Amino acid sequence: xxxxxxxxMPLLVVVAIYLAASGAxxxxxxxxxxxxxxxxxxxxxxxxxxxxxxAMFFLTIAFILSLMAVWEYASPGxxxxxGLLRFETTRGDRLFISLLGSAFIHLAWLGLVGPNLWWALxxxxxxxxxxxxxx
Numbered sequence: 001x002x003x004x005x006x007x008x009m010p011l012l013v014v015v016a017i018y019l020a021a022s023g024a025x026x027x028x029x030x031x032x033x034x035x036x037x038x039x040x041x042x043x044x045x046x047x048x049x050x051x052x053x054x055a056m057f058f059l060t061i062a063f064i065l066s067l068m069a070v071w072e073y074a075s076p077g078x079x080x081x082x083g084l085l086r087f088e089t090t091r092g093d094r095l096f097i098s099l100l101g102s103a104f105i106h107l108a109w110l111g112l113v114g115p116n117l118w119w120a121l122x123x124x125x126x127x128x129x130x131x132x133x134x135x
Contacts, residue, residue, distance in 0.1 A: 007074030014070055018063045025055050061099070068095055083135040094135055098128035 029036040029052055042050045068091065080088035089097070102124035109120035 005074050007070055010070045010073060011067075014063070014066045018059065018066075021059055022056065025052060025059070064095070064099075068092065085135055089135055091132075094132050097135060098124075098131045101127050101131065 025042070026036065028042060029038060030040045031037070032040065038052045040051065042052065042055060048054075072091065077091045080090045080093075082088055105124050105127060106117060106120045109117060109123075113119075
């Protein structure tokens with residue numbers, strides 16, 4: 001029997017931080033002709049193209065990892081399970097496999113189809129649900 005913990009407050013804090021950081025990033029965008037330019041560099045002269053989509057990508061990865069931490073706090077993972085691939089995995093392992101596979105799905109989509117990544121995102125979500133369910 002596992003102890004139930006109050007998970008609502010940590011979840012609320014993680015979501016609030018994510019939304020505040022997303023809003024701050026949006027407000028930091030340069031305005032061009034009265035419209036916020038989403039693809040303009042956030043840091044001019046920097047070594048990396050820190051555009052809004054790039055920053056949101058890394059912020060979302062941090063958000064997903066924080067959600068996983070809240071999930072582990074609320075309900076500790078317990079014993080690893082053996083899934084379709086026939087080796088033991090924990091929730092963290094399955095998250096890593098999901099993120100890595102999603103990166104390859106997006107790279108393959110970019111190379112084979114083109115820059116419209118919405119379908120690659122949908123495919124990655126289906127892949128992640130499959131990994132968490134069957135691996």
